[in-house]
Structures are given as C-alpha cells and as structure tokens.
Amino acid sequence: MDYKSYHEITNQSVALKKTFNLLALKADEIKSFFKNQGDVVFIACGSSYWASLSAYRTFSFYTNRRAYAVKAGDILMNPEEYKTVSTNPILVCPSRSGATTEQLKAIEILRNSYRSVPLLSIVEYENSPLQQVSDLTLNIPWANEESVCQTRSFSCLYLAMVLISAIASENQRLLSGMKNYVENAALLHIKGEQVIRNIVNSFGNFDYLVALGSGRQYGVAIEGAYIGIEMALLRASYYSVLELRHGPIVTTNDKTLVAIVSNGYALELEENMAKDAKKQGAKVLAVVSNGSFENADWVCSMDSDYPAEAVALYYVYLMQLLAYYKAVILGLDPDHPGNLVPYITL
Amino acid sequence: MDYKSYHEITNQSVALKKTFNLLALKADEIKSFFKNQGDVVFIACGSSYWASLSAYRTFSFYTNRRAYAVKAGDILMNPEEYKTVSTNPILVCPSRSGATTEQLKAIEILRNSYRSVPLLSIVEYENSPLQQVSDLTLNIPWANEESVCQTRSFSCLYLAMVLISAIASENQRLLSGMKNYVENAALLHIKGEQVIRNIVNSFGNFDYLVALGSGRQYGVAIEGAYIGIEMALLRASYYSVLELRHGPIVTTNDKTLVAIVSNGYALELEENMAKDAKKQGAKVLAVVSNGSFENADWVCSMDSDYPAEAVALYYVYLMQLLAYYKAVILGLDPDHPGNLVPYITL
Structure with missing residues (x-):
C-alpha cells in the first residue's frame, strides 16, 4: 500500500474533520453571504461539478431557494444561454486548484452579464486566481492530494457545500448529522x-x-x-x-x-x-x-x-x-x- | 434491411413532417397554454427525458422563462425534494406510451403539492392515461414504433418540444429553421x-x-x-x-x-x-x-x-x-x- 492515493482515501476522516471545524468557524460570514438575494448557482468542472450537482439539490431542499449546478465549460461554450439563467445569480464555486481556465472564464462571462454577482469559493490551493475574484473564500489546503484524481478533495468539497446549506438554512439537524458522520468516519x-x-x-x-x-x-x-x-x-x-x-x-x-x-x-x-x-x-x-x-x-x-x-x-x-x-x-x-x-x- | 427499426429510422422525415404540421395547427392552443405564469417543468422517463433535457434549455433560452427537466422516477423516489421546486409549476410531459407509471405518479405528487398544475402532454399512443390528466394533448400516433427502442419517437417528441418553444416565444427564426430541416430531412x-x-x-x-x-x-x-x-x-x-x-x-x-x-x-x-x-x-x-x-x-x-x-x-x-x-x-x-x-x- 505504498500508493499515495491509498493514504489520501483511507485517511480522509482527518481532512473531513478539519473542514468541518473551518466551516463552523466561518458560520457567521457564510450566513451573511447568503443574505444576498437571488438564485444560487454552483459552477464547477470535473469532479467538483458532480459534487455541486448533489450540493445544489441539498441547498435548495434546505433553504427553499432556487439553486442550480452548471458546468463551467458549458458557460464558456454557450455564453448566450446563460445570460438570462437567473435574475441575479449568487455563485458558489468549489475547486481543488482555483486555477481552472473554464471556471475563471465562466465567472467573467456572468460578471459581464449581470450587475452584481457575489461569489463564495471553496478552494484547496492557496493564493489562487479564484480566490482573488471571490467575495468570500473557504480555504481547505489539507484536502489537496499529491495524486492526480480527486478523492479526499471531492469528499471535503462536498462536505463543505453540505455544511454551507446547513448554515444558510440554520438547520441543526443536518449540521449535527454531518458532525456525527465526521466523528465516526x-x-x-x-x-x-x-x-x-x-x-x-x-x-x-x-x-x-x-x-x-x-x-x-x-x-x-x-x-x-x-x-x-x-x-x-x-x-x-x-x-x-x-x-x-x-x-x-x-x-x-x-x-x-x-x-x-x-x-x-x-x-x-x-x-x-x-x-x-x-x-x-x-x-x-x-x-x-x-x-x-x-x-x-x-x-x-x-x-x-x-x-x-x-x-x-x-x-x-x-x-x-x-x-x-x-x-x-x-x-x-x-x-x-x-x-x-x-x-x-x- | 428487413428490420423494422431500419425503416423507422430512415423514414422518420415523414413523421417529422406530420409532427410539424400538427404543431402549426395547434399554435393558438399552445400559445394560450403558456399564458399560465410559473416555472416550466419538463417531466419524463428514459429517452423522453433526454429529449426534455435539451428541450427545457431551448424553452428557457427563447422564452426567457425559468425551466427545468426532471426525471419522473426521481420525483417518485424523492417527493419531498420536489414540493418546493417551483412556486407554480407548469408541466410539459412528453411520452411515447402515455402509460409509464413513474410519470403518472410524479404528476399526481406535484398536483397534490401545488394549488394549480397545468399540463401539456405530447403522446403517441391514443387514449392514454396521460392524456386523461392533461389540459392540452398533442397526439402524434405516427411517431410510434413497432420496435422497442425509441428512434423516430425520440426525434418527433424532441421536434414537438422545440416547436413549442418557438410558438411560445413567437420566434419566427427558430420556427423557419426547423421547418427548413423538416423539408430537407x-x-x-x-x-x-x-x-x-x-x-x-x-x-x-x-x-x-x-x-x-x-x-x-x-x-x-x-x-x-x-x-x-x-x-x-x-x-x-x-x-x-x-x-x-x-x-x-x-x-x-x-x-x-x-x-x-x-x-x-x-x-x-x-x-x-x-x-x-x-x-x-x-x-x-x-x-x-x-x-x-x-x-x-x-x-x-x-x-x-x-x-x-x-x-x-x-x-x-x-x-x-x-x-x-x-x-x-x-x-x-x-x-x-x-x-x-x-x-x-x-
């Protein structure tokens, strides 16, 4: 078991715990970010998109707000289709690197189309281009892998988005359920x-x-x-x-x-x-x-x-x-x- | 080339033409159906869902209205998640048979959750259970196959939904573009x-x-x-x-x-x-x-x-x-x- 990915997968409970603790610390900032009115749009690429495809449903379910998940590359390829997607989009952008071209360009396209586009990012690499264009960044460097594929990255990005939903909706049941998982992971x-x-x-x-x-x-x-x-x-x-x-x-x-x-x-x-x-x-x-x-x-x-x-x-x-x-x-x-x-x- | 599916695929231009003509005939009824205010939700199963996944984007793009595509089975399995999906959903339900349990139950779930749920269906089988619960039905029996897989069915259901978007948005360019295709198909x-x-x-x-x-x-x-x-x-x-x-x-x-x-x-x-x-x-x-x-x-x-x-x-x-x-x-x-x-x- 000398492969790095083995350890990254099997020890992910450590990274999950750190992620949980960070989100608890940032709860007030997160709550205040979602005071922005409008549809909540999760934008990501690759595995982070699949995490978003679940997370937007969780967000919508618990907050009763309209939410969507969109592939960043699809915005880049079809910008005209996204200029009326929402009256006033609020973005949630998860990313391991914070440096994927598609995501950065998608954000630019939406910011050129709407008056105000608040952005919350969850990023692993530090000092990333994504962080620079964000209004609020949750930085989780401990989730990053040495291997190529996202494993504990995926788990931590998804957990963070679930916790965001729990915090924004002030749903104690969801919060304590996730805490329970992190503790028993x-x-x-x-x-x-x-x-x-x-x-x-x-x-x-x-x-x-x-x-x-x-x-x-x-x-x-x-x-x-x-x-x-x-x-x-x-x-x-x-x-x-x-x-x-x-x-x-x-x-x-x-x-x-x-x-x-x-x-x-x-x-x-x-x-x-x-x-x-x-x-x-x-x-x-x-x-x-x-x-x-x-x-x-x-x-x-x-x-x-x-x-x-x-x-x-x-x-x-x-x-x-x-x-x-x-x-x-x-x-x-x-x-x-x-x-x-x-x-x-x- | 004695297989039925070969003929169903290669002669689909005939069925497309009939579908186009029917939609042209029904334009006023379709226009008046979409005077209902609210988010437009396309609900379907199997291949009809994939047609809907494209069609809802076309509808939203041309009409500037919020639209979604949802798998009927997902509503059946997760009814709680769909009770707040929209303030006042307007349904578009394409189906070859009009008799798929999942679609019928999904409609029932939404109608039990919202005050008023207008429904436009596009169906191939005649006198189907789906037609009985619809406010407006576009019946396209000529699209039906003898083979099991949807081929010209898919094409006709998708075409009908594109034309609905053109009619609801009164977009002559889309309408004539599709007419052009049907004529040259x-x-x-x-x-x-x-x-x-x-x-x-x-x-x-x-x-x-x-x-x-x-x-x-x-x-x-x-x-x-x-x-x-x-x-x-x-x-x-x-x-x-x-x-x-x-x-x-x-x-x-x-x-x-x-x-x-x-x-x-x-x-x-x-x-x-x-x-x-x-x-x-x-x-x-x-x-x-x-x-x-x-x-x-x-x-x-x-x-x-x-x-x-x-x-x-x-x-x-x-x-x-x-x-x-x-x-x-x-x-x-x-x-x-x-x-x-x-x-x-x-």
Missing part, C-alpha cells in the same frame, strides 16, 4: 474497507461498474462511477435509480457490479431495482444509513440514522477505495492514471 | 447514411462510443449514446464537450469513436477537443450546420445555416443509424434488444 471507513476487500477478493474480475443514486445523492453517485473511470480506467456508468430499467439494464451481466446509494425513503423501489439487476446476473452493493437491504450481495450499513448527504459521503469513500483496489489489480498506477493532469488550462 | 438523411455506412465499413470494429455535445444540444447528444447502449448493447458514454478532458478521456483509445455535435459557436474549443481525442488514438465524427470541422475523420455538414436544435436532430438521426448498423454487425436484433419492453409499469 474513521471507524466507518475501516468497517467499509473490509466490505470492499471482500468484494475485490470474491468478485475482483468484474469489468463493468454501474453507480445508482437519486435525488440529492445523485451527483455523488455519479462521482462513484467517475472515480472508477479515472483511477482504474474502468468501464463505468451512472444512472438515476429507476432509470436503469428504461434501457441501460440490457448491458448488465454477470461481470457487472451495481452499487446503489440508498436515500432511506424509497427502499422498496431500490430493492426492486437491485432484484432486476440480479436477474441479469449482476452483483449488487448497497450503502444504507441504518438497517438491511434486500437483494444485495453486500450491504454497507452505517448502523445509525444519518442524513442522505452523509450516506452519499460514505458511498463515495467506498467507491474511491473500490477504484483504488481495482486499479492495483489491473496493474495500473492509481496515483497517475493515463496522462491526466490535476487541472485543465485552456 | 429526407435528402439530408440519405446523405448522412452514406457517412454512417462509411464509418461502419472502415471502422466497424469500434467498441466504445463517446457522444459529446453542449448547451441545449447536450440532452440530445446523450440520447446519441443511449441508443447505442440500448439497441446495440454498446459500451457508450456521453459528456459535455469540455468535460471529456477532465478525466474520462483516459478511457478512450484506437477503438473509440467520438461523435461530436457542434453548437456552431465554440468551434475552436470543439476542434481542440477532437484533437485531444485523436491523440488518444480515437476516431472522430463531427456533425455541423455548415462548413468544415478540423481534426475530424468524418464530417456531416448540413450545408446550410440551421439552428442548434436542427443540428441536434440531425445528429441523433445519425446516431440511431449507427446503433442500428452496429447491432446488425454484432448479430443482434435491433428491433428487440435484450428483454426490454416499450414502457415500464411499476
């Missing part, structure tokens, strides 16, 4: 690693990963597939839970691993989807807050009631670890997949 | 089939399809990958154009076909993306309105200035045909892939 991670090792030992030759999630967990589920694509060059797809049945299920077979993150509400629909996947010969991993899950070959239960966001965070940790082990089995270097670079300059 | 389709046959003859052993699009073409680009997944059980992915570089590009190689739909504005960014894909060994098909496209192995030009929506419609026709030919090469039955059924009852 080290133990849960060890427990989860046993399940992942179990999968890898008994089903390590799976050649297709299907990540399933719904609602505000959906974006994080997508990252569960993406990290497999990026780190292990895996064939991986992602679908909204019930969507799998509308066609793509035909490509699943006895070398497919279906990994479901449960939302804790629609359990029966999720279990029936697992049943249909198993009919195709696939094996199923289910990640749940508390309790059992019918029709799964492996169940990772957190053994306590957690918010959907904490379950998503646990799920993505497991998928990161799965991608890591799969890369090693395939003889790949998980720290440096292909010719990827940490961030894109155009 | 038969010829363009023959021309395009030659390119697809060319690809299949010289590169028929490609084993990975990557569909790329952006902005209001993005949802249709996704369907370009989906039809390959469904009809030819292909390994296929879809990305927003610039997103490919943020990780997934590592999985492309010399057996990958990258198919780009050009938005006609960000040509240089698209061409550079094609260049990077070619560096990986991939071959590139580009579909453009008018003119050339650097770094592509095959270019399908429509040789005239069309709106982005017409280019998307041409693109999806080409992808349908590609999926068809690929299925035949693989010895599959394109009319009945796997054990799929035309629509899902829960």
Whole structure:
C-alpha cells in the first residue's frame, strides 16, 4: 500500500474533520453571504461539478431557494444561454486548484452579464486566481492530494457545500448529522474497507461498474462511477435509480457490479431495482444509513440514522477505495492514471 | 434491411413532417397554454427525458422563462425534494406510451403539492392515461414504433418540444429553421447514411462510443449514446464537450469513436477537443450546420445555416443509424434488444 492515493482515501476522516471545524468557524460570514438575494448557482468542472450537482439539490431542499449546478465549460461554450439563467445569480464555486481556465472564464462571462454577482469559493490551493475574484473564500489546503484524481478533495468539497446549506438554512439537524458522520468516519471507513476487500477478493474480475443514486445523492453517485473511470480506467456508468430499467439494464451481466446509494425513503423501489439487476446476473452493493437491504450481495450499513448527504459521503469513500483496489489489480498506477493532469488550462 | 427499426429510422422525415404540421395547427392552443405564469417543468422517463433535457434549455433560452427537466422516477423516489421546486409549476410531459407509471405518479405528487398544475402532454399512443390528466394533448400516433427502442419517437417528441418553444416565444427564426430541416430531412438523411455506412465499413470494429455535445444540444447528444447502449448493447458514454478532458478521456483509445455535435459557436474549443481525442488514438465524427470541422475523420455538414436544435436532430438521426448498423454487425436484433419492453409499469 505504498500508493499515495491509498493514504489520501483511507485517511480522509482527518481532512473531513478539519473542514468541518473551518466551516463552523466561518458560520457567521457564510450566513451573511447568503443574505444576498437571488438564485444560487454552483459552477464547477470535473469532479467538483458532480459534487455541486448533489450540493445544489441539498441547498435548495434546505433553504427553499432556487439553486442550480452548471458546468463551467458549458458557460464558456454557450455564453448566450446563460445570460438570462437567473435574475441575479449568487455563485458558489468549489475547486481543488482555483486555477481552472473554464471556471475563471465562466465567472467573467456572468460578471459581464449581470450587475452584481457575489461569489463564495471553496478552494484547496492557496493564493489562487479564484480566490482573488471571490467575495468570500473557504480555504481547505489539507484536502489537496499529491495524486492526480480527486478523492479526499471531492469528499471535503462536498462536505463543505453540505455544511454551507446547513448554515444558510440554520438547520441543526443536518449540521449535527454531518458532525456525527465526521466523528465516526474513521471507524466507518475501516468497517467499509473490509466490505470492499471482500468484494475485490470474491468478485475482483468484474469489468463493468454501474453507480445508482437519486435525488440529492445523485451527483455523488455519479462521482462513484467517475472515480472508477479515472483511477482504474474502468468501464463505468451512472444512472438515476429507476432509470436503469428504461434501457441501460440490457448491458448488465454477470461481470457487472451495481452499487446503489440508498436515500432511506424509497427502499422498496431500490430493492426492486437491485432484484432486476440480479436477474441479469449482476452483483449488487448497497450503502444504507441504518438497517438491511434486500437483494444485495453486500450491504454497507452505517448502523445509525444519518442524513442522505452523509450516506452519499460514505458511498463515495467506498467507491474511491473500490477504484483504488481495482486499479492495483489491473496493474495500473492509481496515483497517475493515463496522462491526466490535476487541472485543465485552456 | 428487413428490420423494422431500419425503416423507422430512415423514414422518420415523414413523421417529422406530420409532427410539424400538427404543431402549426395547434399554435393558438399552445400559445394560450403558456399564458399560465410559473416555472416550466419538463417531466419524463428514459429517452423522453433526454429529449426534455435539451428541450427545457431551448424553452428557457427563447422564452426567457425559468425551466427545468426532471426525471419522473426521481420525483417518485424523492417527493419531498420536489414540493418546493417551483412556486407554480407548469408541466410539459412528453411520452411515447402515455402509460409509464413513474410519470403518472410524479404528476399526481406535484398536483397534490401545488394549488394549480397545468399540463401539456405530447403522446403517441391514443387514449392514454396521460392524456386523461392533461389540459392540452398533442397526439402524434405516427411517431410510434413497432420496435422497442425509441428512434423516430425520440426525434418527433424532441421536434414537438422545440416547436413549442418557438410558438411560445413567437420566434419566427427558430420556427423557419426547423421547418427548413423538416423539408430537407429526407435528402439530408440519405446523405448522412452514406457517412454512417462509411464509418461502419472502415471502422466497424469500434467498441466504445463517446457522444459529446453542449448547451441545449447536450440532452440530445446523450440520447446519441443511449441508443447505442440500448439497441446495440454498446459500451457508450456521453459528456459535455469540455468535460471529456477532465478525466474520462483516459478511457478512450484506437477503438473509440467520438461523435461530436457542434453548437456552431465554440468551434475552436470543439476542434481542440477532437484533437485531444485523436491523440488518444480515437476516431472522430463531427456533425455541423455548415462548413468544415478540423481534426475530424468524418464530417456531416448540413450545408446550410440551421439552428442548434436542427443540428441536434440531425445528429441523433445519425446516431440511431449507427446503433442500428452496429447491432446488425454484432448479430443482434435491433428491433428487440435484450428483454426490454416499450414502457415500464411499476
């Protein structure tokens, strides 16, 4: 286990704790930032976008405000489509580097189109160009990796955005649920690693990963597939839970691993989807807050009631670890997949 | 060419023309439907959802109104998240069958949560349950297939939604651009089939399809990958154009076909993306309105200035045909892939 990504993944609880503490410290500034009226637009690239795709739903759900997630590159390619997206956008921009061209240009385009565009950024690199154009920056350097792929970065950026929602909505239940996860993460991670090792030992030759999630967990589920694509060059797809049945299920077979993150509400629909996947010969991993899950070959239960966001965070940790082990089995270097670079300059 | 899907795909211009004529006839009713104030929410399942993912962007772009696309199944699984999605939602529901459980239940959930929820549906089957709960229905029975996968259905449902946007926004330019496409479709389709046959003859052993699009073409680009997944059980992915570089590009190689739909504005960014894909060994098909496209192995030009929506419609026709030919090469039955059924009852 000499790869850096192994340690970055398995020790992420330390970075999560620091992130939680920073957000608690900055609560007043965050609250005051969201006194700005207007639609809240999360803008990001790559993995940070998938974190945003879940985070905007959480933000909207808890604050009752209109929110969206947008790929920075899409604004760059289609600026005309974004000039009327919102009456007065308030931006939330997560980024590992704070230096991705697409995100910086997207911000510029929106600032040229609207009178006032307040910007909160969450960045890992220090003194970044993104920080320079932000009204408020949450700097989380401890989340940064030496490896190319985002693993604990993803987890910390997502956690920060969930906490922003809890703070802006003053929702103590969400806040304490996430705190609970952060405090128990080290133990849960060890427990989860046993399940992942179990999968890898008994089903390590799976050649297709299907990540399933719904609602505000959906974006994080997508990252569960993406990290497999990026780190292990895996064939991986992602679908909204019930969507799998509308066609793509035909490509699943006895070398497919279906990994479901449960939302804790629609359990029966999720279990029936697992049943249909198993009919195709696939094996199923289910990640749940508390309790059992019918029709799964492996169940990772957190053994306590957690918010959907904490379950998503646990799920993505497991998928990161799965991608890591799969890369090693395939003889790949998980720290440096292909010719990827940490961030894109155009 | 005895398969039904071949004829359904290649003769879709007939169904497109009928759809155009129906929408022209119904223009006044459509205009009056959108006098309802509120956010416009497109709700659908499967392929109809991907059509909606493009259509809501077109609607929002031309009408300057807030619009969204939502997977019906996601509402069913996460009803609480949708009870505050909008102050007063106005629904647009495209569906081949008008009988999909998820869509009907999603409508019920929203109608139980909001005071007034006007609904416009576009349906192919006649006397459907969806029609019974609609305030206005556009019935397009000629689009329905005998095959399982949506091909001309997708094209007609998408066209209808684009025309709705043109009518609601009274945008003559969009209307005449789409009319132009419908009138030239038969010829363009023959021309395009030659390119697809060319690809299949010289590169028929490609084993990975990557569909790329952006902005209001993005949802249709996704369907370009989906039809390959469904009809030819292909390994296929879809990305927003610039997103490919943020990780997934590592999985492309010399057996990958990258198919780009050009938005006609960000040509240089698209061409550079094609260049990077070619560096990986991939071959590139580009579909453009008018003119050339650097770094592509095959270019399908429509040789005239069309709106982005017409280019998307041409693109999806080409992808349908590609999926068809690929299925035949693989010895599959394109009319009945796997054990799929035309629509899902829960």
